[in-house]
Structures are given as C-alpha cells and as structure tokens.
Amino acid sequence: MSERAVSDQDRQGDQGQQGGTQRLTLGKAINLGLRRAMERDPKVMLMGEDIGPLGGVFRVTDGLQKDFGSDRVVDTPLAESGIVGTAIGLALAGYRPVCEIQFDGFIFPAYDQITTQLAKMHYRSRGKSQVPVVIRVPYGGGIGAVEHHSESPEALFAHTAGLRVITPATPADAFVMIQQAIACPDPVMFFEPKARYWDKAEVDLTAADELVGGPGAPGDVRATVARPGTDVTLAAYGPSVTTALRAAAAAESEGTSIEVIDLRSISPIDFAAVADSVRRTGRLVVVHEAATFLGAGAEIAARISEECFYHLEAPVLRVGGFHTPYPVAKLEEEYLPNLDRVLHAVDTVMQH
Amino acid sequence: MFTPDVDGVTTPVGETDDDLIQLLTPTGERVHHESYSPRVDHLDRAALEGLYRDMYLVRRFDSEATSLQRHGELGLWPPSLGQEAAQIGSGRAMSSRDYAFPSYRELGVIWTRGVDLRSTLHIFRGEDHGGWDPNAHNCHLYTLVIGSHALHATGYAMGIQRDGDVGTGDPGRDRAAVAYFGDGATAQGDVSEALTFASVNDAPVVFFCQNNQWAISEPTQRQSRVPLYHRGRGFGVPSVRVDGNDVLACHAVTSEALERAKAGGGPTFIEAVTYRMGAHTTSDDPTRYRSRAEEETWRRRDPLDRMRLLLEREGSPSEFFAGLEAEAEQFGAEIREYCHTIAAPPVERIFDDVYATEQSQITRERTWLTEYLAGFEEVAS
Ligand SMILES: Cc1ncc(C[n+]2csc(CCOP(=O)(O)OP(=O)(O)O)c2C)c(N)n1
Numbered sequence: 001m002s003e004r005a006v007s008d009q010d011r012q013g014d015q016g017q018q019g020g021t022q023r024l025t026l027g028k029a030i031n032l033g034l035r036r037a038m039e040r041d042p043k044v045m046l047m048g049e050d051i052g053p054l055g056g057v058f059r060v061t062d063g064l065q066k067d068f069g070s071d072r073v074v075d076t077p078l079a080e081s082g083i084v085g086t087a088i089g090l091a092l093a094g095y096r097p098v099c100e101i102q103f104d105g106f107i108f109p110a111y112d113q114i115t116t117q118l119a120k121m122h123y124r125s126r127g128k129s130q131v132p133v134v135i136r137v138p139y140g141g142g143i144g145a146v147e148h149h150s151e152s153p154e155a156l157f158a159h160t161a162g163l164r165v166i167t168p169a170t171p172a173d174a175f176v177m178i179q180q181a182i183a184c185p186d187p188v189m190f191f192e193p194k195a196r197y198w199d200k201a202e203v204d205l206t207a208a209d210e211l212v213g214g215p216g217a218p219g220d221v222r223a224t225v226a227r228p229g230t231d232v233t234l235a236a237y238g239p240s241v242t243t244a245l246r247a248a249a250a251a252e253s254e255g256t257s258i259e260v261i262d263l264r265s266i267s268p269i270d271f272a273a274v275a276d277s278v279r280r281t282g283r284l285v286v287v288h289e290a291a292t293f294l295g296a297g298a299e300i301a302a303r304i305s306e307e308c309f310y311h312l313e314a315p316v317l318r319v320g321g322f323h324t325p326y327p328v329a330k331l332e333e334e335y336l337p338n339l340d341r342v343l344h345a346v347d348t349v350m351q352h
Numbered sequence: 353m354f355t356p357d358v359d360g361v362t363t364p365v366g367e368t369d370d371d372l373i374q375l376l377t378p379t380g381e382r383v384h385h386e387s388y389s390p391r392v393d394h395l396d397r398a399a400l401e402g403l404y405r406d407m408y409l410v411r412r413f414d415s416e417a418t419s420l421q422r423h424g425e426l427g428l429w430p431p432s433l434g435q436e437a438a439q440i441g442s443g444r445a446m447s448s449r450d451y452a453f454p455s456y457r458e459l460g461v462i463w464t465r466g467v468d469l470r471s472t473l474h475i476f477r478g479e480d481h482g483g484w485d486p487n488a489h490n491c492h493l494y495t496l497v498i499g500s501h502a503l504h505a506t507g508y509a510m511g512i513q514r515d516g517d518v519g520t521g522d523p524g525r526d527r528a529a530v531a532y533f534g535d536g537a538t539a540q541g542d543v544s545e546a547l548t549f550a551s552v553n554d555a556p557v558v559f560f561c562q563n564n565q566w567a568i569s570e571p572t573q574r575q576s577r578v579p580l581y582h583r584g585r586g587f588g589v590p591s592v593r594v595d596g597n598d599v600l601a602c603h604a605v606t607s608e609a610l611e612r613a614k615a616g617g618g619p620t621f622i623e624a625v626t627y628r629m630g631a632h633t634t635s636d637d638p639t640r641y642r643s644r645a646e647e648e649t650w651r652r653r654d655p656l657d658r659m660r661l662l663l664e665r666e667g668s669p670s671e672f673f674a675g676l677e678a679e680a681e682q683f684g685a686e687i688r689e690y691c692h693t694i695a696a697p698p699v700e701r702i703f704d705d706v707y708a709t710e711q712s713q714i715t716r717e718r719t720w721l722t723e724y725l726a727g728f729e730e731v732a733s
Contacts, residue, residue, distance in 0.1 A: 049568070050568045052570075053569055054569035054637075055640075057636075075574055076574075077536075077539035077574060077575045077576075078498055078499075078536035078567050078570070082539070082541070106497060106498070109540065109542070144478055146427065146478070148497060322702060322703065322721070323706075323717060324706045325706065328479055328480060329427055329478025330697060331696070331699060331701060331702050334699050334702065340728075
C-alpha cells in the first residue's frame with residue numbers, strides 16, 4: 001500500500017538548474033540526481049510502480065516522466081520480480097535501468113532475481129555480461145507506518161556477493177551517490193532512508209560531475225567522518241547517522257567527544273576508515289536500525305576486534321533492532337536505536 | 353468488447369459489455385439472467401434489506417475510519433468506498449465453514465465473516481499487525497504484500513481436498529476457500545502461480561478479483577492488455593466477469609463458483625468490475641492521476657443507490673431507511689469512542705509470539721530491554 005503521509009516533496013529548487021548550491025530535501029536531491037544521470041546518458045531509464053504521473057509514493061521521481069517520456073520512466077505492472085528480471089534483460093541489452101521498489105518489505109518477490117541472477121551474472125559469464133542495474137529501496141522505520149513498510153533488509157543483500165549495497169545519509173550525498181550508483185558497472189542496491197526524505201540541507205550541484213567519475217567512484221564508496229571526535233567512534237549509516245550526530249551533540253555537553261563515521265556503503269564496508277578512527281578513540285559503537293543479530297554491525301565488530309585489538313579500550317558494542325519482526329508503529333520508538341540507547345552504549349564503553 | 357486504452361486513460365467498462373453479468377441496473381431495475389437470476393430469486397424483501405444494511409453499515413464504518421485518520425487517530429486508512437457490493441455480495445455467499453483470505457481493503461468481507469470491524473482500527477492505529485483470531489471466523493488476516501495470499505488460499509483449498517471435504521454432497525461438510533485481491537495484484541507472479549496450482553489440482557478455491565480500475569496511480573491497462581477474467585481462462589480456470597457494483601450479481605456468481613468448488617469442480621476466477629471511489633489510502637492524492645469526470649461517471653453507479661431504488665420499488669417502508677440511518681449514527685459514535693480507548697501495547701509485546709516456543713535470542717533481548725527501561729524508572733523515582 002502506499003502509505004503514510006507523503007506530502008508533495010518540496011517543489012521549489014529549480015529542476016533545470018545545472019549548478020550552484022541549493023538547499024534541498026533528501027528526496028529532492030535524489031530526484032535531481034536521477035535527472036542529471038538521465039540527461040548525461042540516454043541509456044539510463046527508470047522503472048517501478050507508480051513512478052510516472054504520481055511521481056512515486058514518496059514523489060522521488062516527480063516530474064521525470066513528464067520530461068523524459070514514458071519509455072524512459074516506466075510505470076511497470078505491479079510485479080517486483082518482473083521489474084528486476086526485466087531490468088536485468090534491459091541491462092544485457094545495453095540500458096542502465098534504475099528500479100524503484102515501493103517499500104522495503106516489498107522487495108522480496110524480487111529477491112530471487114536479485115540474488116540468484118543479478119548478483120551472479122558477471123561472475124558466471126566470466127566478466128562478459130555486465131548488469132549495471134540500480135535498485136532503489138526506501139527503507140527503515142520511524143514514520144509510523146503499517147506492517148512491511150519500515151524494514152531494514154540491507155544485510156540480506158550485503159551477504160550476497162556481486163551486489164554493492166550503499167545508502168546515503170544526507171541530501172548532498174544522496175545527490176552524488178545516486179549518480180555514482182547509476183554510473184557503476186556493477187549492480188547496486190541503493191537504500192534510501194525514508195525517514196530522512198524530508199530533511200533539508202545544502203547540496204552542491206556542481207561538485208557531482210567530477211565525483212561521478214572521480215577516484216574511487218563509482219565502484220567503491222568510502223566512509224566519511226561526519227563529525228570528528230576523540231573519545232568514542234560511532235559508526236552508522238543511512239537513517240542512523242542523524243541519530244548518531246544527535247547523540248554526539250548531546251554527549252559533548254557531558255564532556256564526551258564522539259567521532260561519527262558515516263559508512264555510506266555496507267558492501268563493501270570501508271573498514272580502514274573505521275579502524276583509523278578506532279585507533280584514535282579506542283572505543284567503537286555501531287548503530288543501525290536493522291536487527292543486530294547477524295547484521296552489518298556484527299561484521300564490523302568482528303573485523304575491528306581483529307584489526308584493532310590492541311587499540312580497543314572496551315568491547316565493541318552494537319545498538320540496533322531486536323531479533324523480532326519490525327513491531328507495530330506504537331512500539332517502534334522502543335525498537336529503534338534512539339538517542340537514549342546510543343548514549344547508553346556510549347556510557348557503557350566509556351566506563352571501561 | 354474491451355479496448356485497451358494506450359493513453360493510460362481508463363475507459364470504464366460500460367453496461368453495454370455483453371460478458372458482464374448484471375442482475376440490477378444502476379437505476380435499480382432487475383435484469384433477468386437465465387442461469388444467475390435463480391440464485392437470487394429466493395431472496396425476499398427482508399433478505400434484500402439485510403444486504404442493504406450490510407453495505408450501509410460498512411460504508412458508515414469506512415467513512416468514520418477515514419475521518420478518524422484525518423483527526424490523527426489512525427496512521428493510515430484504505431477506504432473501501434464504492435466496493436461494498438462486491439464485498440458483501442460475495443461474502444454473503446460463503447458459508448461459515450468456508451475460509452476467506454482478504455487483502456487489506458475488505459471491510460465488507462470481514463463483516464460477513466462476523467469479524468468485529470473495530471479490529472481493523474488496531475491495525476491502522478499501529479497497535480496490532482492482525483487484529484482478530486482468523487480461526488474463530490474462518491477469515492484470514494489482512495495481507496499487505498500484494499497477491500501472496502492467493503497462494504495461501506489455494507493451499508488451504510488443497511487441504512480441504514485432502515480432508516475429504518469436497519464433493520460429499522453434504523452441504524454441512526463441503527467447504528471452499530475464497531481469495532480476495534485487486535486488479536493490480538493479477539500482475540504478481542504469486543497470483544499466476546496460485547492459478548496454476550489451483551487449476552492443476554482442481555482446488556476448491558474462488559479467486560475474487562475486485563477490479564476497482566486503479567492500482568494506486570496505475571490504471572488496469574498498465575497491468576493487463578486483456579480483460580482480467582481472460583487471465584483465469586488461460587490457466588484453465590472457468591472465469592466470469594460481473595458488475596461489481598451490483599450486490600445481487602456478485603452474490604449469484606460467487607454462490608455458483610462456491611457450489612462448483614465444493615462439488616469438486618475446481619477453481620473459478622471472478623472479475624468484479626467496480627470502482628475505488630476514494631483515494632487508494634489516506635496518503636494518496638488521486639487528483640494526480642485521474643479525472644473528476646471519471647469519478648462522476650462511477651458515482652452514478654453507486655452500489656448503495658441502486659439497491660435503495662430496488663428496495664423502494666419493492667416496498668420497503670421509509671421507517672426501514674430511517675431506522676437504518678439511526679443505527680448507523682449510533683454505530684459511528686461507538687466507533688469513534690472505541691478508537692479513543694485503544695491504548696498503546698506494552699513494550700514487551702515487541703518480543704511476544706515471534707516463535708511458538710521460547711527462543712534464547714529473544715529471551716535475552718527481552719530481558720535486556722526490560723532492565724534497560726527499568727533503569728529510567730529508577731532514575732525518575
Ligand atoms: C508486493 C507489493 N508490492 C507493492 C506494494 C505497494 N502497494 C500497495 S497497494 C498497491 C496497489 C494495489 O492495487 P490493486 O491490487 O489493484 O488493489 P487495490 O488497492 O486497488 O484494492 C501497491 C502497489 C505492496 N503492498 N506489495
């Protein structure tokens with residue numbers, strides 16, 4: 001179902017404008033990134049449910065069908081396996097399809113196509129077949145939605161070799177990263193933090209062009225230091241980066257200096273950036289909304305324990321979802337890694 | 353004839369459609385149909401008034417819930433406005449032993465199963481994922497993942513076969529399952545697979561597709577280039593297209609399909625041609641994708657209006673309508689009041705019922721959260 005108050009995205013912010021810095025919502029930044037990618041490469045096309053006249057249930061594709069036509073912005077039948085499966089075929093024919101899955105919980109009809117076909121095409125053809133498909137997935141909770149609309153399935157895809165799994169946390173990153181994802185020759189799972197779609201920040205619309213073809217991009221998305229600090233490293237991604245930054249601001253008033261690392265990519269994970277930080281702070285807390293059990297944080301904790309054993313002053317802690325289905329909206333505040341739980345973990349590692 | 357409209361503008365199926373089963377016109381006149389009329393001829397005035405009452409109260413509940421959402425009491429609401437005849441007509445054709453598998457807009461169906469409609473408020477208030485005991489009503493929970501329950505209904509029907517509850521000729525014993533889904537759902541692989549399984553197994557299942565013309569913003573023509581009921585035929589499943597705003601026709605075709613299923617004749621696919629008069633959900637903005645004129649056309653085919661015209665013609669007294677209105681008023685007030693009493697569940701509910709038996713991972717996490725939250729209380733006191 002299309003759910004949850006999805007008011008029209010901020011309509012200001014000039015669609016045609018090519019440069020300069022603008023204050024944009026994360027949703028609008030992705031919209032402009034898609035637009036830029038479509039202008040740059042005529043083989044880029046969008047497909048998904050309700051992405052045409054409606055502009056998607058989150059309005060991320062707003063106005064694109066009007067400007068690029070219904071051959072390049074395709075309202076597909078209601079069939080996720082069909083969307084991804086045909087995107088694979090289109091990619092084999094030289095197109096660069098960008099699929100929208102309406103909500104995280106509805107990706108599973110496509111799970112077979114993604115994991116058994118898309119992820120393995122390059123490997124089994126020994127590099128002869130490239131499938132540069134991007135799959136955009138609004139994910140995560142905190143918007144008071146009904147069942148299947150708040151899930152964080154990224155680890156399931158990160159566990160599958162052959163897929164790149166990335167997630168922006170800010171409008172500026174969203175604008176650049178969607179273009180990098182589309183330019184990437186590998187399949188990319190592009191997880192969009194839906195609770196942050198309406199967050200606004202400055203977006204540099206000129207920087208993107210170099211970054212899309214810049215060093216490391218588009219294949220390898222590096223982590224960034226979202227806020228420097230000296231006592232504890234908080235590693236987060238997607239929607240949790242904002243929570244981590246809020247925690248850092250709150251901890252500062254109590255005299256604890258937190259460094260926030262925005263991972264930006266879950267596969268590959270930029271372990272070097274995390275290890276660098278941990279060597280300076282000696283403490284690590286990983287934050288994500290997905291269940292901690294066998295989640296991305298488990299991998300990071302294991303790897304950092306291995307690589308930074310002698311630098312760690314405390315065990316690596318994780319703050320995340322529980323090993324339960326995503327609960328009803330009335331309980332999601334207790335389920336999600338909120339500010340209090342993050343600070344609790346920070347206090348715990350500081351006590352060592 | 354069905355003409356796919358390439359411009360993406362829906363051409364509502366008109367009354368001129370030869371294949372469309374209709375027993376009651378939009379102006380409230382009865383239409384004779386050789387094989388289907390006898391299935392509703394036995395309905396006396398009281399029975400017809402009963403069907404009207406069903407539709408009227410369900411509509412009242414729906415409008416009350418829609419306004420509760422507008423007042424911030426519900427997170428979301430999927431209105432069923434306009435689809436009452438399809439839901440009540442088909443739902444009332446089931447016996448208590450049949451099993452319904454609804455989608456997420458099936459107020460009328462769950463009403464006919466005896467489910468307290470107020471249960472749905474728990475779902476959309478973010479308090480419960482289900483809301484009722486499926487086995488107490490032979491009515492499965494709402495399913496939000498499009499099309500997946502078509503397979504569950506088919507599997508359930510295969511279970512009925514294995515229990516020997518098909519073709520015994522004993523109406524107290526024979527049973528069937530009914531799957532409810534929309535026009536968009538027919539594009540899902542799961543629905544095609546359900547048709548395949550039902551067909552090759554002769555499963556006693558009825559696929560009841562409410563073609564309400566829209567899957568959120570996409571018209572039916574974006575899902576199919578043939579009329580939806582032709583889909584069933586391609587799988588070897590007898591298929592019929594019915595006026596979904598005609599409660600009598602929906603009742604008749606469903607009762608025929610159920611009779612065949614229970615006799616061992618296998619599945620049926622029913623396409624009920626109707627219209628979603630409201631938004632897809634309260635988050636949706638239909639002005640972005642459909643015209644006022646289209647909505648107006650369908651408003652003239654309102655399923656309740658035509659039934660009222662029939663009842664007036666058959667002599668229902670004005671007291672009947674006045675009484676019903678008063679009943680609906682009272683019902684509306686109860687719904688509002690009830691909604692306000694729904695409290696947030698206790699935090700431990702997060703961990704309840706994940707598994708049927710204790711699982712150490714869950715126990716550990718429940719203990720952790722309970723102790724963690726207790727820490728706050730200590731600080732506060
Ligand atoms: C597998 C899946 N994909 C997408 C969605 C999002 N969604 C919810 S309702 C809907 C449209 C359904 O249309 P239809 O089947 O015609 O039923 P209607 O809502 O019209 O009753 C969509 C795309 C979903 N719930 N499940």
